[in-house]
Amino acid sequence: xxxxxxxxxxxxxxxxxxxxxxxxxxxxxxxxxxxxxxxxxxxxxxxxxxxxxxxxxxxxxxxxxxxxxxxxxxxxxxxxxxxxxxxxxxxxxxxxxxxxxxxxxxxxxxxxxxxxxxxxxxxxxxxxxxxxxxxxxxxxxxxxxxxxxxxxxxxxxxxxxxxxxxxxxxxxxxxxxxxxxxxxxxxxxxxxxxxxxxxxxxxxxxxxxxxxxxxxxxxxxxxxxxxxxxxxxxxxxxxxxxxxxxxxxxxxxxxxxxxxxxxxx
Numbered sequence: 001x002x003x004x005x006x007x008x009x010x011x012x013x014x015x016x017x018x019x020x021x022x023x024x025x026x027x028x029x030x031x032x033x034x035x036x037x038x039x040x041x042x043x044x045x046x047x048x049x050x051x052x053x054x055x056x057x058x059x060x061x062x063x064x065x066x067x068x069x070x071x072x073x074x075x076x077x078x079x080x081x082x083x084x085x086x087x088x089x090x091x092x093x094x095x096x097x098x099x100x101x102x103x104x105x106x107x108x109x110x111x112x113x114x115x116x117x118x119x120x121x122x123x124x125x126x127x128x129x130x131x132x133x134x135x136x137x138x139x140x141x142x143x144x145x146x147x148x149x150x151x152x153x154x155x156x157x158x159x160x161x162x163x164x165x166x167x168x169x170x171x172x173x174x175x176x177x178x179x180x181x182x183x184x185x186x187x188x189x190x191x192x193x194x195x196x197x198x199x200x201x202x203x204x205x206x207x208x209x210x211x212x213x214x215x216x217x218x219x220x221x222x223x224x225x226x227x228x229x230x231x232x233x234x235x236x237x238x239x240x241x242x243x244x245x246x247x248x249x250x251x252x253x254x255x256x257x258x259x260x261x262x263x264x265x
Contacts, residue, residue: 053202076135130241154240
């Protein structure tokens with residue numbers, strides 16, 4: 001253990017990291033579950049894990065056709081610049097989520113067939129963009145598993161699931177090869193990640209998205225609800241991604257692990 005000087009902005013970030021870690025699971029799906037007790041069975045089967053798993057496996061992981069690496073050109077050693085880039089990513093994701101969710105919500109149950117895969121694909125792209133904003137973009141199985149663990153954290157339905165996601169992310173950071181740190185490589189589409197991680201996330205998100213989208217099936221208000229639900233979910237994804245990739249940035253650039261400095265060698 002060695003003492004390091006922590007600049008004020010990093011101190012602020014560390015407090016934000018601690019605040020996020022202490023937060024309970026997202027309120028929206030928990031509130032919907034409490035109101036939809038009589039429809040509990042429908043809620044849990046509205047979006048089967050198989051649908052989520054298929055969406056994950058079919059997604060273009062690196063979004064090679066839509067992410068322009070040349071636009072991510074800030075100083076990756078400047079945490080404030082990285083956070084500013086993430087704010088842009090968040091605004092973009094919320095804009096797409098509102099538009100897509102509103103359109104899908106207008107079609108009720110039929111809209112879910114299009115909305116769910118699009119929601120998952122957007123979540124993957126948002127997470128990848130947040131990682132790139134902090135300078136992390138290695139095209140490896142470890143990176144893809146890390147992204148899946150971020151989605152697990154974003155979709156956690158209980159405090160226990162959140163705790164387990166935090167532990168998996170910490171293990172993932174510890175196991176990363178040194179060559180994976182601060183590396184933005186050529187982006188290439190991927191069709192699959194870790195099988196175990198994919199199945200785990202599919203189950204969690206199946207429940208989380210089902211409970212969020214119950215009200216989206218209501219006539220007339222479905223479009224408005226769909227827009228709000230999608231925006232809330234993508235905001236949760238952006239929060240989880242920022243927490244996870246900030247943690248990696250702090251370990252690499254400040255030698256800080258969960259608020260504690262560590263020896264460099």
